[in-house]
Amino acid sequence: MSPAGHRTAPMTVLAVGDVVGSDAAGWLADRLPRLREEHEADFVVVNAENCAVTGPIPMDGFGMTVEVIDRLLDAGVDAITGGNHSWDGPDVDDVLAYPQVVRPVNLDETRGRGLITLTRGDRTLTVINLLSPTAALPGMKAPQPEPLWPSWTALAAAEDLPGAILIDLHGESPWEKASLAAALDGQVSALVGTHTHDPTLRGHLLPAGTAYVAELGMTGPLGFTGGGFDPAHFAARLRGEDHTALPPYELATGPMSLGAVRVDIGADGSATAIDRIT
Ligand SMILES: [Fe+2]
Numbered sequence: 001m002s003p004a005g006h007r008t009a010p011m012t013v014l015a016v017g018d019v020v021g022s023d024a025a026g027w028l029a030d031r032l033p034r035l036r037e038e039h040e041a042d043f044v045v046v047n048a049e050n051c052a053v054t055g056p057i058p059m060d061g062f063g064m065t066v067e068v069i070d071r072l073l074d075a076g077v078d079a080i081t082g083g084n085h086s087w088d089g090p091d092v093d094d095v096l097a098y099p100q101v102v103r104p105v106n107l108d109e110t111r112g113r114g115l116i117t118l119t120r121g122d123r124t125l126t127v128i129n130l131l132s133p134t135a136a137l138p139g140m141k142a143p144q145p146e147p148l149w150p151s152w153t154a155l156a157a158a159e160d161l162p163g164a165i166l167i168d169l170h171g172e173s174p175w176e177k178a179s180l181a182a183a184l185d186g187q188v189s190a191l192v193g194t195h196t197h198d199p200t201l202r203g204h205l206l207p208a209g210t211a212y213v214a215e216l217g218m219t220g221p222l223g224f225t226g227g228g229f230d231p232a233h234f235a236a237r238l239r240g241e242d243h244t245a246l247p248p249y250e251l252a253t254g255p256m257s258l259g260a261v262r263v264d265i266g267a268d269g270s271a272t273a274i275d276r277i278t
């Protein structure tokens with residue numbers, strides 16, 4: 001991969017999937033300095049769209065709060081991405097105002113930003129958050145996203161995207177994520193999927209230098225189905241029952257799980273390795 005403007009010093013990036021709940025954010029924050037040192041990571045990118053779930057919650061309580069975002073940033077997180085829940089919770093305006101917080105770029109929203117360029121010494125990484133229409137369901141607060149490919153081509157034409165490029169594609173379908181990764185092979189350094197919360201075992205290096213993993217996996221309590229939540233509401237919706245009559249969503253219990261990969265990127269912006277971190 002050597003499109004003009006994509007050169008950077010080689011780097012290692014840690015990409016962490018959907019943090020579920022403030023306890024999980026604290027758990028990650030406590031471990032981040034060691035993870036960073038162990039992997040000699042230059043940048044840490046964390047999807048935290050569910051980081052402010054703190055217990056029984058209403059339907060719109062899956063988002064982020066200033067308190068939890070501060071905890072992650074204080075621990076050394078460089079960029080915080082989101083998804084369909086970037087618009088949930090009481091602190092949306094304040095959270096989107098953080099320069100390190102990146103909300104999906106492919107929708108009609110004037111608050112916040114859809115991409116961020118990070119620099120550390122002579123290393124440069126641009127982080128972009130895309131939201132698939134598959135993850136923005138009716139009744140959610142997220143604006144309806146524009147289709148992925150036209151959004152990407154418009155973005156690439158309009159914006160300078162310096163250094164290595166990492167895309168967090170927040171969506172339901174692994175085939176859609178693989179298709180976009182293949183379509184972008186050689187144009188971006190990495191495409192990592194988020195939103196389904198269940199980690200994909202393998203990462204892949206595509207022929208022209210893009211690293212790809214379908215799903216980073218959630219970071220949070222592993223009990224129940226592994227999504228971080230008690231799935232009672234999901235089961236009720238599948239049965240066609242009125243899930244709003246149930247007690248509010250609750251977090252899962254059980255041990256914490258880390259959903260994350262490490263991506264190594266060379267001087268021409270091509271990825272050289274993608275490995276799951278457990
Ligand atoms: Fe999520």
Ligand SMILES: [Fe+2]
Pocket residue numbers: 049083084085135170194195196
């Ligand atoms: Fe999501």
